[in-house]
Amino acid sequence: MRFGKGLLLGLLAFAQVVMGEDYYKVLGVGKDATEKQIKSAYRQLSKKYHPDKNPGDDTAHEKFVLVSEAYEALSDQESRSMYDQLGYDAYKQRKQNGGQGGGHDPFDLFSRFFGGSGHFGNRPGERRGPNLELKVGIALRDFYNGKTTEFQWDKQQICDECEGTGAADKVVHKCHACNGQGVRLVRHQIAPGMVTQVQMQCDHCGGRGKSIKHKCKACGGERVVRKPTPVSVTIQRGMANGVRIAYENEADESPDWVAGDLQVTLVEKEPSLEEDNPDHVDGVFFRRKGNDLYWKEVLSVREAWMGDWTRNLTHLDGHIVRLGRKRGEIIQPGHVETVPGEGMPIWDEDGDSVYHKTQFGNLYVEYTVILPDQMESGMEKELWALFQKYRQKNGVDLHKDSGRPEKVVLHEDREQEREHEEL
Ligand SMILES: [Zn+2]
Ligand SMILES: [Zn+2]
Numbered sequence: 001m002r003f004g005k006g007l008l009l010g011l012l013a014f015a016q017v018v019m020g021e022d023y024y025k026v027l028g029v030g031k032d033a034t035e036k037q038i039k040s041a042y043r044q045l046s047k048k049y050h051p052d053k054n055p056g057d058d059t060a061h062e063k064f065v066l067v068s069e070a071y072e073a074l075s076d077q078e079s080r081s082m083y084d085q086l087g088y089d090a091y092k093q094r095k096q097n098g099g100q101g102g103g104h105d106p107f108d109l110f111s112r113f114f115g116g117s118g119h120f121g122n123r124p125g126e127r128r129g130p131n132l133e134l135k136v137g138i139a140l141r142d143f144y145n146g147k148t149t150e151f152q153w154d155k156q157q158i159c160d161e162c163e164g165t166g167a168a169d170k171v172v173h174k175c176h177a178c179n180g181q182g183v184r185l186v187r188h189q190i191a192p193g194m195v196t197q198v199q200m201q202c203d204h205c206g207g208r209g210k211s212i213k214h215k216c217k218a219c220g221g222e223r224v225v226r227k228p229t230p231v232s233v234t235i236q237r238g239m240a241n242g243v244r245i246a247y248e249n250e251a252d253e254s255p256d257w258v259a260g261d262l263q264v265t266l267v268e269k270e271p272s273l274e275e276d277n278p279d280h281v282d283g284v285f286f287r288r289k290g291n292d293l294y295w296k297e298v299l300s301v302r303e304a305w306m307g308d309w310t311r312n313l314t315h316l317d318g319h320i321v322r323l324g325r326k327r328g329e330i331i332q333p334g335h336v337e338t339v340p341g342e343g344m345p346i347w348d349e350d351g352d353s354v355y356h357k358t359q360f361g362n363l364y365v366e367y368t369v370i371l372p373d374q375m376e377s378g379m380e381k382e383l384w385a386l387f388q389k390y391r392q393k394n395g396v397d398l399h400k401d402s403g404r405p406e407k408v409v410l411h412e413d414r415e416q417e418r419e420h421e422e423l
Pocket of ligand 1: 177179203206207208
Protein backbone atom coordinates (compact mmCIF):
# COMPACT_ATOMS: atom_id res chain seq x y z
CA MET A 1 0.00 0.00 0.00
CA ARG A 2 2.83 2.31 0.90
CA PHE A 3 4.22 1.67 -2.48
CA GLY A 4 0.92 2.33 -4.18
CA LYS A 5 0.48 5.74 -2.61
CA GLY A 6 3.92 6.86 -3.64
CA LEU A 7 3.34 5.62 -7.13
CA LEU A 8 0.03 7.45 -7.36
CA LEU A 9 1.57 10.72 -6.25
CA GLY A 10 4.33 10.21 -8.74
CA LEU A 11 1.82 9.62 -11.48
CA LEU A 12 -0.10 12.73 -10.54
CA ALA A 13 3.01 14.85 -10.62
CA PHE A 14 3.89 13.27 -13.94
CA ALA A 15 0.45 13.95 -15.34
CA GLN A 16 0.70 17.57 -14.39
CA VAL A 17 4.03 17.98 -16.06
CA VAL A 18 2.92 16.27 -19.22
CA MET A 19 -0.43 17.99 -19.57
CA GLY A 20 0.82 21.37 -18.57
CA GLU A 21 -1.44 24.34 -18.29
CA ASP A 22 -3.55 26.21 -20.71
CA TYR A 23 -2.84 29.88 -20.07
CA TYR A 24 -6.02 30.93 -21.85
CA LYS A 25 -8.06 28.68 -19.58
CA VAL A 26 -6.21 29.94 -16.53
CA LEU A 27 -7.33 33.48 -17.38
CA GLY A 28 -10.75 32.31 -18.50
CA VAL A 29 -10.44 33.94 -21.91
CA GLY A 30 -10.71 32.65 -25.47
CA LYS A 31 -7.78 32.05 -27.80
CA ASP A 32 -8.70 35.20 -29.70
CA ALA A 33 -8.84 37.36 -26.55
CA THR A 34 -7.81 40.98 -26.97
CA GLU A 35 -5.09 42.62 -24.94
CA LYS A 36 -7.79 44.44 -23.02
CA GLN A 37 -9.61 41.23 -22.13
CA ILE A 38 -6.39 39.62 -20.95
CA LYS A 39 -5.61 42.62 -18.78
CA SER A 40 -9.04 42.73 -17.27
CA ALA A 41 -8.98 38.97 -16.57
CA TYR A 42 -5.67 39.38 -14.79
CA ARG A 43 -6.98 42.28 -12.72
CA GLN A 44 -9.92 40.25 -11.49
CA LEU A 45 -8.26 36.90 -10.91
CA SER A 46 -5.11 38.24 -9.28
CA LYS A 47 -7.25 40.03 -6.70
CA LYS A 48 -9.38 36.96 -6.17
CA TYR A 49 -6.46 34.58 -5.54
CA HIS A 50 -4.10 37.02 -3.83
CA PRO A 51 -2.53 35.26 -0.81
CA ASP A 52 -3.40 38.24 1.43
CA LYS A 53 -7.04 37.50 0.71
CA ASN A 54 -6.72 33.76 1.14
CA PRO A 55 -4.46 33.30 4.17
CA GLY A 56 -3.27 29.73 4.58
CA ASP A 57 -4.84 28.60 1.32
CA ASP A 58 -2.08 27.01 -0.74
CA THR A 59 -4.31 26.36 -3.73
CA ALA A 60 -5.13 30.04 -3.98
CA HIS A 61 -1.45 30.89 -3.76
CA GLU A 62 -0.64 28.48 -6.59
CA LYS A 63 -3.43 29.95 -8.67
CA PHE A 64 -2.15 33.46 -7.97
CA VAL A 65 1.27 32.49 -9.27
CA LEU A 66 -0.21 30.73 -12.27
CA VAL A 67 -2.42 33.68 -13.16
CA SER A 68 0.54 36.04 -13.25
CA GLU A 69 2.53 33.51 -15.26
CA ALA A 70 -0.32 33.28 -17.75
CA TYR A 71 -0.61 37.04 -17.93
CA GLU A 72 3.08 37.48 -18.62
CA ALA A 73 2.99 34.88 -21.35
CA LEU A 74 -0.07 36.29 -23.11
CA SER A 75 0.30 40.03 -22.60
CA ASP A 76 3.41 40.27 -24.69
CA GLN A 77 2.91 39.77 -28.44
CA GLU A 78 6.16 37.93 -28.93
CA SER A 79 5.81 35.49 -26.10
CA ARG A 80 2.14 34.96 -26.86
CA SER A 81 2.82 33.81 -30.39
CA MET A 82 5.67 31.68 -29.07
CA TYR A 83 3.27 30.10 -26.59
CA ASP A 84 0.64 29.60 -29.28
CA GLN A 85 3.14 27.78 -31.50
CA LEU A 86 5.02 25.72 -28.95
CA GLY A 87 2.43 24.91 -26.34
CA TYR A 88 2.99 25.02 -22.62
CA ASP A 89 5.90 22.66 -22.09
CA ALA A 90 8.16 23.77 -24.88
CA TYR A 91 7.33 27.39 -24.15
CA LYS A 92 8.32 27.02 -20.50
CA GLN A 93 11.52 25.25 -21.44
CA ARG A 94 12.43 27.92 -23.94
CA LYS A 95 11.80 30.63 -21.36
CA GLN A 96 13.94 28.90 -18.76
CA ASN A 97 16.77 28.28 -21.21
CA GLY A 98 16.57 31.87 -22.32
CA GLY A 99 17.64 32.81 -18.82
CA GLN A 100 14.46 34.70 -18.09
CA GLY A 101 13.38 32.16 -15.53
CA GLY A 102 9.82 32.62 -14.43
CA GLY A 103 9.65 36.23 -15.48
CA HIS A 104 8.55 38.76 -12.91
CA ASP A 105 7.88 38.04 -9.29
CA PRO A 106 4.07 37.66 -9.12
CA PHE A 107 3.91 40.31 -6.41
CA ASP A 108 5.92 42.70 -8.59
CA LEU A 109 3.47 42.20 -11.38
CA PHE A 110 0.58 42.75 -8.98
CA SER A 111 2.12 45.99 -7.78
CA ARG A 112 2.42 47.17 -11.39
CA PHE A 113 -1.35 46.94 -11.54
CA PHE A 114 -2.40 48.00 -8.09
CA GLY A 115 0.58 49.89 -6.74
CA GLY A 116 2.32 49.53 -3.40
CA SER A 117 4.46 46.51 -2.67
CA GLY A 118 2.12 44.04 -4.27
CA HIS A 119 0.14 43.41 -1.13
CA PHE A 120 -3.32 44.41 -0.15
CA GLY A 121 -2.73 47.38 2.06
CA ASN A 122 -3.45 45.61 5.34
CA ARG A 123 0.18 45.18 6.21
CA PRO A 124 1.85 47.40 8.75
CA GLY A 125 3.54 50.35 7.08
CA GLU A 126 1.75 49.78 3.79
CA ARG A 127 0.07 52.91 2.52
CA ARG A 128 -3.32 52.83 0.94
CA GLY A 129 -4.39 55.31 -1.69
CA PRO A 130 -7.57 57.34 -1.31
CA ASN A 131 -10.94 55.86 -2.18
CA LEU A 132 -12.68 57.58 -5.01
CA GLU A 133 -16.38 58.22 -5.51
CA LEU A 134 -17.92 58.57 -8.93
CA LYS A 135 -21.46 59.27 -9.97
CA VAL A 136 -22.68 57.70 -13.16
CA GLY A 137 -25.94 58.72 -14.81
CA ILE A 138 -28.12 55.81 -15.87
CA ALA A 139 -31.30 56.05 -17.92
CA LEU A 140 -34.51 54.81 -16.31
CA ARG A 141 -34.92 52.24 -19.07
CA ASP A 142 -31.61 50.67 -18.09
CA PHE A 143 -32.74 50.43 -14.48
CA TYR A 144 -35.90 48.73 -15.79
CA ASN A 145 -34.37 46.37 -18.35
CA GLY A 146 -30.96 45.83 -16.80
CA LYS A 147 -27.81 46.45 -18.83
CA THR A 148 -24.10 45.94 -18.89
CA THR A 149 -22.37 49.07 -20.04
CA GLU A 150 -19.07 50.88 -19.82
CA PHE A 151 -18.09 54.31 -18.64
CA GLN A 152 -14.75 56.07 -18.65
CA TRP A 153 -12.91 58.16 -16.14
CA ASP A 154 -9.45 59.75 -16.02
CA LYS A 155 -7.61 57.37 -13.79
CA GLN A 156 -4.07 57.73 -12.57
CA GLN A 157 -2.27 54.62 -13.70
CA ILE A 158 1.17 53.24 -13.10
CA CYS A 159 3.10 54.02 -16.26
CA ASP A 160 3.24 50.93 -18.49
CA GLU A 161 6.22 52.22 -20.42
CA CYS A 162 8.61 52.33 -17.47
CA GLU A 163 6.69 49.94 -15.22
CA GLY A 164 6.35 52.60 -12.60
CA THR A 165 10.05 53.35 -12.26
CA GLY A 166 9.97 56.70 -14.04
CA ALA A 167 13.15 55.72 -15.89
CA ALA A 168 13.42 55.23 -19.62
CA ASP A 169 15.60 52.15 -19.05
CA LYS A 170 13.45 51.01 -16.10
CA VAL A 171 16.55 51.16 -13.90
CA VAL A 172 16.45 53.02 -10.64
CA HIS A 173 19.69 54.10 -8.99
CA LYS A 174 20.42 54.96 -5.44
CA CYS A 175 20.44 58.74 -5.02
CA HIS A 176 24.09 59.78 -4.73
CA ALA A 177 23.27 63.01 -2.92
CA CYS A 178 21.71 61.31 0.11
CA ASN A 179 23.09 57.84 -0.45
CA GLY A 180 19.59 56.47 -0.70
CA GLN A 181 18.52 57.79 2.67
CA GLY A 182 16.09 60.37 1.35
CA VAL A 183 17.36 62.86 3.94
CA ARG A 184 20.49 64.97 4.24
CA LEU A 185 22.18 66.63 7.17
CA VAL A 186 22.55 70.32 6.51
CA ARG A 187 24.73 72.61 8.62
CA HIS A 188 23.12 75.84 9.63
CA GLN A 189 24.88 78.77 11.21
CA ILE A 190 22.41 80.19 13.72
CA ALA A 191 24.80 82.73 15.26
CA PRO A 192 28.46 83.61 14.69
CA GLY A 193 30.39 80.59 15.78
CA MET A 194 27.27 78.54 16.47
CA VAL A 195 26.49 75.83 13.97
CA THR A 196 23.71 73.29 14.14
CA GLN A 197 22.92 70.30 12.00
CA VAL A 198 19.44 69.94 10.64
CA GLN A 199 18.00 66.91 8.92
CA MET A 200 16.28 67.88 5.70
CA GLN A 201 14.53 66.06 2.94
CA CYS A 202 16.94 65.42 0.11
CA ASP A 203 16.20 68.00 -2.56
CA HIS A 204 17.93 65.95 -5.19
CA CYS A 205 15.55 62.99 -5.08
CA GLY A 206 12.60 64.55 -3.33
CA GLY A 207 13.09 62.29 -0.33
CA ARG A 208 12.71 59.04 -2.21
CA GLY A 209 16.33 58.06 -1.99
CA LYS A 210 16.29 57.04 -5.63
CA SER A 211 17.29 58.69 -8.83
CA ILE A 212 17.05 57.89 -12.49
CA LYS A 213 19.33 58.66 -15.39
CA HIS A 214 16.85 59.31 -18.15
CA LYS A 215 13.27 60.19 -17.53
CA CYS A 216 10.63 57.97 -19.11
CA LYS A 217 9.15 59.80 -22.06
CA ALA A 218 5.61 58.56 -21.48
CA CYS A 219 5.24 59.86 -17.93
CA GLY A 220 8.06 62.44 -17.81
CA GLY A 221 9.56 60.61 -14.84
CA GLU A 222 6.36 60.95 -12.81
CA ARG A 223 5.94 57.15 -12.77
CA VAL A 224 2.21 57.56 -13.32
CA VAL A 225 0.00 58.77 -16.13
CA ARG A 226 -3.60 59.87 -16.08
CA LYS A 227 -5.66 58.46 -18.90
CA PRO A 228 -9.25 57.59 -19.74
CA THR A 229 -9.96 54.20 -18.25
CA PRO A 230 -13.03 52.15 -19.06
CA VAL A 231 -14.99 50.56 -16.23
CA SER A 232 -17.64 47.97 -16.90
CA VAL A 233 -20.80 48.25 -14.88
CA THR A 234 -23.73 45.87 -14.71
CA ILE A 235 -27.06 47.40 -13.81
CA GLN A 236 -29.38 44.72 -12.53
CA ARG A 237 -33.09 45.02 -13.16
CA GLY A 238 -34.76 47.18 -10.55
CA MET A 239 -31.61 48.36 -8.81
CA ALA A 240 -32.35 51.41 -6.68
CA ASN A 241 -31.58 54.91 -7.82
CA GLY A 242 -28.42 55.81 -5.88
CA VAL A 243 -27.15 52.25 -5.49
CA ARG A 244 -23.41 52.01 -4.78
CA ILE A 245 -21.12 49.52 -6.44
CA ALA A 246 -17.64 49.00 -5.02
CA TYR A 247 -14.62 48.17 -7.19
CA GLU A 248 -11.89 46.95 -4.92
CA ASN A 249 -8.49 48.55 -5.49
CA GLU A 250 -9.61 50.23 -8.69
CA ALA A 251 -9.09 53.87 -7.64
CA ASP A 252 -6.00 55.90 -8.61
CA GLU A 253 -2.79 53.89 -8.76
CA SER A 254 0.66 54.88 -7.58
CA PRO A 255 3.89 53.00 -6.90
CA ASP A 256 3.75 54.60 -3.43
CA TRP A 257 0.53 53.00 -2.32
CA VAL A 258 -1.96 50.22 -2.85
CA ALA A 259 -4.84 51.59 -4.86
CA GLY A 260 -7.95 52.42 -2.85
CA ASP A 261 -11.46 51.43 -3.83
CA LEU A 262 -13.54 52.97 -6.56
CA GLN A 263 -17.10 53.57 -5.40
CA VAL A 264 -19.60 54.06 -8.18
CA THR A 265 -23.04 55.48 -7.48
CA LEU A 266 -25.66 54.90 -10.13
CA VAL A 267 -28.04 57.83 -10.40
CA GLU A 268 -31.07 58.12 -12.61
CA LYS A 269 -30.37 60.76 -15.22
CA GLU A 270 -32.75 63.14 -16.92
CA PRO A 271 -34.31 61.39 -19.87
CA SER A 272 -32.91 62.26 -23.25
CA LEU A 273 -35.18 61.48 -26.15
CA GLU A 274 -32.40 60.89 -28.65
CA GLU A 275 -29.95 58.88 -26.59
CA ASP A 276 -32.11 56.85 -24.28
CA ASN A 277 -35.10 56.20 -26.40
CA PRO A 278 -34.14 54.18 -29.45
CA ASP A 279 -37.48 52.33 -29.34
CA HIS A 280 -39.52 55.50 -28.97
CA VAL A 281 -41.25 54.23 -25.88
CA ASP A 282 -43.53 56.44 -23.79
CA GLY A 283 -41.93 55.01 -20.69
CA VAL A 284 -39.03 57.42 -20.92
CA PHE A 285 -41.38 59.93 -19.31
CA PHE A 286 -42.26 57.70 -16.39
CA ARG A 287 -41.27 58.98 -13.01
CA ARG A 288 -39.93 56.46 -10.56
CA LYS A 289 -40.52 56.30 -6.83
CA GLY A 290 -38.95 53.21 -5.31
CA ASN A 291 -40.55 50.22 -6.99
CA ASP A 292 -43.44 52.18 -8.46
CA LEU A 293 -43.83 54.22 -11.61
CA TYR A 294 -46.00 57.28 -12.23
CA TRP A 295 -47.57 58.45 -15.44
CA LYS A 296 -49.88 61.32 -16.39
CA GLU A 297 -52.53 60.62 -19.00
CA VAL A 298 -54.60 63.31 -20.68
CA LEU A 299 -58.30 62.81 -21.47
CA SER A 300 -60.75 64.97 -23.34
CA VAL A 301 -63.99 66.00 -21.64
CA ARG A 302 -65.90 63.56 -23.74
CA GLU A 303 -63.62 60.68 -22.84
CA ALA A 304 -63.61 61.51 -19.15
CA TRP A 305 -67.35 61.87 -19.06
CA MET A 306 -68.69 59.42 -21.59
CA GLY A 307 -66.08 56.69 -21.60
CA ASP A 308 -65.41 54.62 -24.74
CA TRP A 309 -61.71 55.25 -25.17
CA THR A 310 -58.40 53.34 -25.18
CA ARG A 311 -54.75 54.23 -24.92
CA ASN A 312 -51.73 52.08 -25.72
CA LEU A 313 -48.92 53.03 -23.42
CA THR A 314 -45.50 51.78 -24.58
CA HIS A 315 -43.54 50.67 -21.56
CA LEU A 316 -39.77 50.89 -21.03
CA ASP A 317 -39.11 47.55 -22.70
CA GLY A 318 -41.55 48.20 -25.54
CA HIS A 319 -44.48 46.14 -24.25
CA ILE A 320 -47.91 47.73 -24.31
CA VAL A 321 -50.02 48.69 -21.31
CA ARG A 322 -53.61 49.14 -22.32
CA LEU A 323 -55.66 51.82 -20.62
CA GLY A 324 -59.30 52.49 -21.38
CA ARG A 325 -62.92 52.74 -20.30
CA LYS A 326 -66.14 51.40 -21.72
CA ARG A 327 -68.97 53.70 -22.64
CA GLY A 328 -70.57 55.17 -19.56
CA GLU A 329 -67.50 54.78 -17.35
CA ILE A 330 -66.60 58.17 -15.90
CA ILE A 331 -63.14 59.35 -14.82
CA GLN A 332 -62.92 62.38 -12.54
CA PRO A 333 -60.05 64.81 -13.16
CA GLY A 334 -57.11 63.98 -10.91
CA HIS A 335 -58.22 60.37 -10.49
CA VAL A 336 -55.30 58.00 -9.94
CA GLU A 337 -55.60 54.50 -11.36
CA THR A 338 -53.44 51.70 -10.01
CA VAL A 339 -52.14 49.28 -12.61
CA PRO A 340 -50.69 46.40 -10.61
CA GLY A 341 -47.47 44.79 -11.82
CA GLU A 342 -46.55 47.51 -14.30
CA GLY A 343 -44.07 49.32 -12.05
CA MET A 344 -40.34 48.68 -11.70
CA PRO A 345 -38.94 45.16 -11.35
CA ILE A 346 -38.34 44.52 -7.67
CA TRP A 347 -34.63 43.90 -7.33
CA ASP A 348 -33.58 40.56 -5.91
CA GLU A 349 -30.18 39.00 -5.50
CA ASP A 350 -31.25 35.98 -7.54
CA GLY A 351 -32.63 38.08 -10.35
CA ASP A 352 -34.91 36.22 -12.70
CA SER A 353 -34.00 32.61 -12.02
CA VAL A 354 -35.64 29.21 -11.87
CA TYR A 355 -36.11 29.68 -8.14
CA HIS A 356 -37.29 33.18 -8.30
CA LYS A 357 -39.52 35.09 -10.64
CA THR A 358 -39.17 38.84 -10.84
CA GLN A 359 -42.02 40.75 -9.24
CA PHE A 360 -42.99 44.26 -10.13
CA GLY A 361 -44.25 47.34 -8.37
CA ASN A 362 -47.31 49.29 -9.46
CA LEU A 363 -47.90 51.85 -12.15
CA TYR A 364 -49.98 54.81 -11.04
CA VAL A 365 -51.77 56.66 -13.81
CA GLU A 366 -53.04 60.11 -12.95
CA TYR A 367 -55.73 61.50 -15.25
CA THR A 368 -55.85 65.10 -16.38
CA VAL A 369 -58.95 66.30 -18.19
CA ILE A 370 -58.55 68.97 -20.83
CA LEU A 371 -61.43 71.28 -21.81
CA PRO A 372 -61.53 72.45 -25.43
CA ASP A 373 -60.84 76.17 -25.82
CA GLN A 374 -62.68 76.41 -29.09
CA MET A 375 -65.66 74.73 -30.63
CA GLU A 376 -67.50 74.87 -33.92
CA SER A 377 -70.29 77.36 -33.42
CA GLY A 378 -72.93 74.79 -34.39
CA MET A 379 -71.64 72.41 -31.77
CA GLU A 380 -71.54 75.15 -29.16
CA LYS A 381 -75.18 76.04 -29.85
CA GLU A 382 -76.35 72.45 -29.66
CA LEU A 383 -74.47 71.77 -26.44
CA TRP A 384 -75.73 75.00 -24.88
CA ALA A 385 -79.28 74.13 -25.75
CA LEU A 386 -78.83 70.65 -24.36
CA PHE A 387 -77.45 71.96 -21.07
CA GLN A 388 -80.21 74.58 -20.78
CA LYS A 389 -82.85 71.91 -21.28
CA TYR A 390 -81.61 69.65 -18.52
CA ARG A 391 -80.53 72.50 -16.25
CA GLN A 392 -84.09 73.81 -16.06
CA LYS A 393 -85.52 70.33 -15.61
CA ASN A 394 -83.38 68.91 -12.82
CA GLY A 395 -80.15 70.87 -12.81
CA VAL A 396 -77.95 71.20 -9.77
CA ASP A 397 -77.20 74.71 -8.46
CA LEU A 398 -73.88 74.36 -6.67
CA HIS A 399 -74.04 77.97 -5.50
CA LYS A 400 -77.39 77.51 -3.83
CA ASP A 401 -76.31 74.24 -2.28
CA SER A 402 -73.17 75.75 -0.82
CA GLY A 403 -75.06 77.85 1.71
CA ARG A 404 -72.93 80.90 0.97
CA PRO A 405 -74.59 84.38 1.35
CA GLU A 406 -76.64 85.67 -1.54
CA LYS A 407 -75.70 89.35 -1.06
CA VAL A 408 -72.44 90.32 -2.69
CA VAL A 409 -70.06 92.42 -0.58
CA LEU A 410 -67.04 93.63 -2.48
CA HIS A 411 -63.66 93.99 -0.89
CA GLU A 412 -63.58 97.78 -1.39
CA ASP A 413 -66.98 98.19 0.28
CA ARG A 414 -65.76 96.22 3.27
CA GLU A 415 -62.77 98.60 3.60
CA GLN A 416 -65.03 101.66 3.46
CA GLU A 417 -67.29 100.22 6.15
CA ARG A 418 -64.26 99.78 8.40
CA GLU A 419 -63.15 103.38 7.95
CA HIS A 420 -66.63 104.56 8.94
CA GLU A 421 -66.58 102.48 12.08
CA GLU A 422 -63.22 103.89 13.12
CA LEU A 423 -64.51 107.43 12.73
ZN1 LIG B 1 18.52 61.94 -2.43
ZN1 LIG C 1 6.95 56.12 -17.45
